[in-house]
Amino acid sequence: MCTVKDLRELGTEDLREHVAAELSRTRRRSAQLTDAVDDEDLVKQHSPLMSPLVWDLAHVGSQEELWLVRDVGGREAVRPDIDDLYDAFQHPRADRPALPLLGPREAREYVGTVREKVFDLLGETPMEGRKLVEQAFAFGMIVQHEQQHDETMLATHQLRDGPPALTAEPPPQQPAGALPAEVFVPGGPFTMGTSTEAWALDNERPAHEVHVDSFYLDTTPISNAAFAQFIAAGGYHEPRWWSEAGWRYRQKASLEAPRFWLRDGDRWLRRRFGHVEEVPGEEPVVHVSFYEAEAYAAWAGKRLPTEAEWEKAARHDPATGRSRRYPWGDEDPAPEHANLGQRHLQPAPAGAYPEGEAPCGARQLIGDVWEWTASDFLPYPGFAAFPYREYSEVFFGPDHKVLRGGSFGTDRSACRGTFRNWDYPIRRQIFAGFRCARTPIQDES
Template sequence: MNLAELSDDDLRAHVAAELARTRQRSAELTDSVDDEDLVRQHSPLMSPLVWDLAHVGSQEELWLVRDVGGREAIRPDIDDLYDAFQHARADRPQLPLLGPAEARDYVGTVREKVFDLLERTPLEGRRLVDRAFAFGMIVQHEQQHDETMLATHQLRSGPPALSAEPPPSDVDVLPPEVFVPGGTFTMGTSTEPWALDNERPAHEVHVDDFYLDTTPVTNGQYLAFMDAGGYDDPRWWSEAGWAHRQRADLRAPRFWQRDGDRWSRRRFGHLEPVPEAEPVVHVSFHEAEAYAAWAGKRLPTEQEWEKAARFDPASGRSRRYPWGDDDPRPEHANLGQRHLRPAPAGAYRAGAAPCGARQLIGDVWEWTATDFLPYPGFAAFPYREYSEVFFGPEYKVLRGGSFGTDRAACRGTFRNWDYPIRRQIFAGFRCARTPRAEERR
């Protein structure tokens, strides 16, 4: 959907629908467990679910009710409690947080005021409201926390609380790699109305010829690395990666366990054999980098990933998505928690990129070799704490979204980032390589 071309009435209707759709997902993630589960911290890496719920309401109040709407504060007394920079996740259970019923009442009150001001707010004249940017920012923020809450569900113990249909099983037999010709392309965006600051501005980037895995690395391929002793051989690991592997005693992707002579995995309360055809998930950057070295390859740079995902050689332009400019539909990609697992490698032929690569959007976030840094001409907007304070070599860029990422929070330009040791996120990878001398075209 081209938001820039919608009338104000149609844009307001779209915003209202997105806000409602997003809140329904938040409700499903929090209503599926009891109050005791909502206030429990399932991992020091994550907040209690009830903190995430009230936090999305607090951000909605700050940006839409107070800033955009200019209205009186609803709960100024809780601003610090739900400021993500004030309290580490491990410390949040000890805070005087809103209980489940109070949190639900609070987010409901905020939303009522937001729907009212949506009807009254001019959608132009101020950058924060132009083409409903602030509303789109809040939709994306809540969807990002929904994915975080989904990761918390994966970390919780006990019987399954969520259910979903399996992903499509029809796959194509594909070549292992695709060739991506070098050249200049437009990276990032200056025109996407709801794009966030780190995706901006559009700028020209040159990449050399490279080969890219057609699909993400699968569990079966990763098992071959494990069976070959990959976790025990420092040749494949960076110095930092090997140190972390030893310190954390890494031996397999997170949530895997040995089951006799086979491997099983725990997935949202289910224990099941590891499905070899699915993309591997819950691996760190260090593990991805080690596998790539063992395979005689490397991780793609962020620039290579985006060229493969967006550049259309027939038109010479960068698309919004691998398949074109249309918003994602179910036949394009595994997004939005429709399925609680990645689809088998080779699925989603309608979502193929011009280069032939599959599943660049959805299924698993893909680690890249690139540090999270600003683009040339970057300007923080509307606040430094979204992107700018994270720039630097401590974080690696992930691209493409996962099965838990919503379509509103995933574009061909969307950038995610995390510490290279993180494994609770729905992250996998694919490999790239530089052409050998005899392959140069």
């Protein structure tokens, strides 16, 4: 693994080796997710919210062909006849099973052929002279794109019926010890976003100074036990805790608990990748919508943090005045820092990963669960779409809320202190949780 400083200092051959390793590592994960089930399962749509797994597989190959084989490499197209089939903007997910998609064998052959061509052109591609290839950006973009679809496929696995198809070791269960409920983040300016991270995507750029007033932030994400208290207190049936839009959605969707929770007498069970088990109270709550997170925060007398507050808590080092790449520093995530990359198939207990602690004292700001923020997905000052408008620009506006920090299903390549995710506030199939913030009362610090 290379830090951003290392990546910018690597010679061309070392950079190519790094790219090849990342492409191979990512493809192994894609294979794991698709080889775990049979062909019937691959072509089935497990939820209208998701594509068939075989669509995601061929789609990552199609994007790799478009950007690397054709654009970067200037090579002849492999399958121009399927471009429209795998254009995510042309076909809503619910409609994709009716398309003449490549079957499992064809899809595997296609992505394999594309990858062979990419490895061939990688040895010839200059890593300078064009913005798309500076520091191998296009290759890094494709790595991140495939890893993002791998997380989407992992969410599809969570939605599928049937016996478990995936296995992983449980996360560390070490007790967190006595932690404060909240940490204090002093007000002041900090550097938000990045202009130097080699593989950062357009919505993370450019770096700019933002002033954030002092605030308190929960030390850890909200746990299942804490969220169960909200349920027991009638939180799902009290309109006063919900925004107008949130209450409409709660009623329309008949929400009573996080998705995949099941009532069993006086206890809650959950379904997790084919297993039915008692809800572990110590884990961060997951599979809640923005509206549920917002309602819990109101019930608790708090609010959701803004995106700027979240990033300041995660990155700002008051000792140096600079913003780190990650809460723990500038080095890439290691297993002791965060729960990432499908290494485990569930969040670790709230308070885990002390070595990943931020300067403010907050934990698990990276990994375990995506965290809803109060902010709409908007461009930074000086934003420039690159390399195409459809990655970020078409989603800007009040319809999408920002999530930060990544989940246990997010790969390290697609997760950093500046990385921005976004989704509709009703989404519950994603691996999303939250933590709360609050504004200090008078004379409190």
